[in-house]
Amino acid sequence: MTGMQCIWVTSGVPQGSVLGPLLFLAYINDIGRNIESTIRLFADDCVIYRKIINNDDMEKLQKDVDRMGE
Numbered sequence: 001m002t003g004m005q006c007i008w009v010t011s012g013v014p015q016g017s018v019l020g021p022l023l024f025l026a027y028i029n030d031i032g033r034n035i036e037s038t039i040r041l042f043a044d045d046c047v048i049y050r051k052i053i054n055n056d057d058m059e060k061l062q063k064d065v066d067r068m069g070e
Helices: 020-028 055-067
Strands: 038-042 043-047
Touching: 043 055
Parallel strands: none
Antiparallel strands: 038 043
16 A cells, blocks of 8 residues: 555544444434424435425425524
């Protein structure tokens, strides 16, 4: 491995740690709060969806997507 340089990382969560998944769960635990649409969580994936019948449904889904980005 010539040309490789070691850099110490002083922040973040170590990969493969026991604490990593726990911190992730604490971070996303309330992601579905104040969301009117259906939300599904699996591992590190999140899906939000709703059946769009009229413009009101479309606006509700957009509001939910905006809330998740806050």
